[in-house]
């Protein structure tokens with residue numbers, strides 16, 4: 001059976017969505033079965049309407065099916081991404097993560113292999129704090145956290161060892177360098193997940 005990878009993201013103007021697609025493409029290169037899912041928009045319409053790019057993104061959606069708890073249970077490996085919001089993940093993503101208590105209580109999230117990705121508008125605007133905050137959830141689940149490190153020559157150029165990221169200056173869309181790092185992250189997640197999932201099945 002193929003390794004099962006779930007990519008879950010929130011995006012309000014498309015940048016995190018582009019990173020998610022690139023990570024998914026990298027995972028598929030390894031032969032993994034990949035699902036890409038988004039999460040429910042919870043911001044009030046009034047807040048969305050104040051940002052034309054946010055409104056446009058919503059108007060052209062839905063961009064992916066909404067993540068279900070069953071998707072989390074299905075997956076061997078997880079990639080979870082969010083734009084940086086005041087130095088942390090978006091509430092929309094957190095709201096989905098906070099709905100996983102039932103799975104967590106049954107131990108269904110333990111031993112999943114997990115990695116995180118983000119985008120922010122400035123280089124020192126909280127990329128790492130967002131990745132670390134998402135990873136905190138993984139620790140509580142008992143997931144096996146996979147950072148990027150500098151495990152591929154590409155990362156010496158694009159490098160964020162904490163996880164794939166992109167600095168969106170003046171609302172720029174993710175560039176090839178960032179998308180390349182996300183591809184590396186997808187391949188790395190799927191490869192390590194295959195090793196872990198195979199070992200776990202053998203031990204059963």
Ligand SMILES: Cc1cc2nc3c(=O)[nH]c(=O)nc-3n(C[C@H](O)[C@H](O)[C@H](O)COP(=O)(O)O)c2cc1C
Nearest residue numbers: 011012013014015016083084086087120121122125
């Ligand atoms: C409410 C809000 C808070 C934000 N907070 C930060 C921040 O703390 N640091 C930063 O560099 N960028 C911040 N940004 C910018 C976004 O993280 C950035 O534009 C990101 O690329 C958007 O990704 P998306 O297109 O997937 O929504 C913020 C944007 C909004 C709307």
